[in-house]
Amino acid sequence: MRTLPFFPPKAFAAERRKTLELVRRIGLDPAQRFALGPAVAELERVISEQIGARHAVACGSGSGALDLAVAGVRIEPGDEVVVPAFGCQPIAGMIVGRGGVPVFADVSAETLVIDPDAAEAAISPRTVAIVPTHIFCTMADMPAFRAMAGRHGLAVVEDAAVAYGASLDGLAAGRWGDAGVFSYAQFKPLGGIGEGGVVVTDDDEIAARCRESRRHHGMDELTARFLLLRHAGFTERMRRKAEIAARYDEAFAPLAEAGLVALPSAVPAPGRFSHVYAVLTDRRDELAEHLRAQGIGTHVYYPVPLPRQDAFARFGRGLFPRAQAVCDRNLAIPVWPGLNDDEVAHVIRSVLAFHGVRPGRIPG
């Protein structure tokens, strides 16, 4: 069996010829438009239609989109913004970049998304916004955050970087916030051939401020053309990922007693999607080593809580026991759409074998 790297190998192989043709056409196009041209406008139209948002503003990266959204909701120097203690650095970094002060809130142990009670406890008179971040395979509890924002008069910047295509209570990820942010980096759900991101909003003024702020931060035409090309297969790829995730769920359920928890462990799991498939276990490093020996790649997302990283230590008052536990215990395993059923079974067998379980029948 081929080795199964964590990140999808050769994911764009089918697009090689078409990509070369796109590059050639852009180079030879009489209009000589290389960024923020008609392809970017078309991508913005497609995304705003898909999401049902009034505006979509494309820029050079997911972090860049978060930066635009922060500017869009008018976060000013000295303003406090409540962000999760577990996640990727831009969640806090883009706040600091605009002079804001990130105030960290602990996360749910079951789903890893920001905990509404912890977030509300972090609100002060200086708080102007909350950044609920969707993590791995679960959307943050957006109804709770909308209500909280209403109670305290806060803006919601919905970090849907990993959640393009997800929805909660029938409303698309990205639409719950005053502004929502998607990333289209290579390994995101709709992965691009270079960095890219989009802000979606229904608010004309927020959209105008985002457009104003992106002048030196535009999306390349090539990136937009490629995303338009890949958009066609998006639903099918996500369907296959969900199918694989369901097989893992079924197979790993009995391992709960042995200390392996598949995420999300909340039942029911509203706002679930299938981006990263991760488990929590005290034996994380041993399991990673075992899987590596079986030719299976894994990934540890965010081994250190954001407030415990040197970059953000000066903002990191308080304790974040759940974020710390998640950092110590999470391990993500391959869930890319190109995995065939035998390979999925191999991953399952390998995880079960690590726990001393011989499968009678691999589900699926």
Place this chain on the structure above:
Amino acid sequence: MLSESDVVRWRVPWFDGRTSFRDAWPAVEARINQVFDHDKFVNGQVTAELGQAIASYTGARYAVGVNSGADALYLVLRAVGVGEGDEVVMSDGAEWSSVAAVERAGATPVFTAKLSGRTRAVLAAHSYGRMPDLGALRKIAADAGVPLVEDGVPLGSRHDGVHAGLSGAAGAVSFAPDSTLGALGDAGMVITGDRELATRCMMLRHHGRTSEVPGSAPDTSGPAAMVGVNSKMDEIQAAVLLARLDGLDGALARRREVAARYTSRLTGIDGLGLPAQDVWPAYVVAADRRDDLAEHLTRAGVQTVIPRAATSLALPVHPDLSPGQIDHVCDAISRFYRGGRA
């Protein structure tokens, strides 16, 4: 400025690289195929190879690929410690993009050589290939005990054998499509002889992560030592740049021919000051009634750019500009100063 470019509408557009692109296509195609073979589309092997090639071409010890020229300057400023409340002394030629990068770092641009306790860096701008007075600026920086940073470094520009960008702490290079070495989208690079500064830029371009330092664990999304951004170079842009690098000296020579033709046709016009330099991202004239001239040229189908400096006007220079197009620009300028019609 490029977003306004429209070859169909302009008789002489600011930039039109179609002929050069067609010539370079086999090399570009081969490099892009390498990107697909390597299967990594951002900040991968081709970006690393481009960094080595640019280091070798410029004589820099380190070359760090980033997402744009604007980001290159921002990262250099951050890497030398410019932050909230600091001041950066700017050379006269600094463009709006330099001002924006300084402000993005939280600092204030200061356009006189006035040092204060808050001066954190001196910025020397290579505006459209015009060399700033590096000797004088280096002295100002040395007196203040702060680093000299160069912005707008055009590939191929040298002074006394030293490539632009390497007279101080670091230089910011833009590979925007209309640059002397241009990508098909945004890309930029930091060149420096300072290992620590290069390392900080590598961390800053990927969220401040220490995992960007060679030798760290590949299987984790590591913690951040500093507050960074996401400014990685797209591999396909790196591929285009590598493919074009071989032809750079030829392209610089063609730009020199374009500039020489401008100079020979425009010499002796009252009210028009002509530039003298070695590398030509554009041909920047000092023009009496500058705004009227710009409007006159627009009506004549000539796309120009208005730099930050008061009377200057940038005329298009690119390797594919034809003698007929240059003559059209020069005829229009002559008519303007003779009081004729466009």
